[in-house]
Amino acid sequence: MNPMTPARPRTSPGPRGLSRDAIVEAALDLMEEGGEAGFTLRKLGARVGCDPMSILYHLKSKEGLYRAMAGRLESQLRIAPSSLPWRGRMRHLADQYRSVALRFPKSFWLMQHFVYTGPADYDHMEMVHGALREAGIPARDIPSLCLGWYACITGLAMGEVGGLIGPASKQDLEELAQLPDHSHPLLKGAMPLYQDLAPNSVFALSIEMLLDGIVAQAAQHLPSGANPA
Template structure:
């Protein structure tokens, strides 16, 4: 009986590796994620992953860029506040869909090709708000740190109602020294994570508006 020709395993596409890596990290968490476990999931040697991404950080950045690609572009007809608000809500949507992978978004200055159009949107909006080139870079990075951090906090469960233990601990604090937080226990017990997120986005936008107005009012230095 003739022997069947030996078939070689089909090469893994980078996109398939990234998809499997995201599925794995969402299942085991970032702390337990490893190239060895990913290789086992894919049925390949970990060196195959390194061949495509050069390093573990290269893979993690590609995973973050995959999430960035899930963001929908802001409507260009909106004003600067509307465009930033829409993008902030997109980050929230992606964070809730990929809570473990989303933490990678804050690890890289940019995630890669999918990121640059959104970066351009942010800096154009901030320029429209009234910030000059001297401030744009710092304010833009600050906007990203705030929005990504806020979205990650909600995805990891920080923006939530106070549990029974937490509420009980607060009510047991001495009244004179902690009157404000004691009074807020009912509010802590009825928090809405979405409402908190949206409120903080508006606070950030108001702050940007005020800061840009103050900057415009400052006299320009003469040479």
């Protein structure tokens, strides 16, 4: 095996016939039921029929379990068709992250917790590097923009499943209505728009803004008279 190739997760049965995959799947189910506050190795052990030490046999630590769970979520993502232009590939990846967040709202925070989770993660990062290079970003800036891109798209997805992004609540609107007209005219004028805010529109518009920002960044390094990708 090439020493630079990430090792594949161990899936062979361990104590009592447990497999790493079965533990990770059960862990995601448990996280979705009770969130991080209700997640313990003891509860997970009870669910899969073993003691916590048997779980650690496979995952080494709770942090190792969390990383494996994030890797399983990452494996839900699909690589965009290479025939798409760079913006299309980046947009496709962002949409995939949002889809996973909506399917696993209480586990999705794990995808912000780790930079690298395994083979699937490396595949997507390779795509992002290629897209940024195609956009005209200098090689020295690609790692920074790559991590910034991930932080932005996962943050948008977390904002939606966490309740930040969505229509204004009745309480929000009542508080806005009580603000003095002279001090908050723009905000009060936008109240109907906040009331009808659609999360998918917020996500799509924000992604386009990020992509436009990549174009603007690349344009700073173009020869005079050249057009951005």
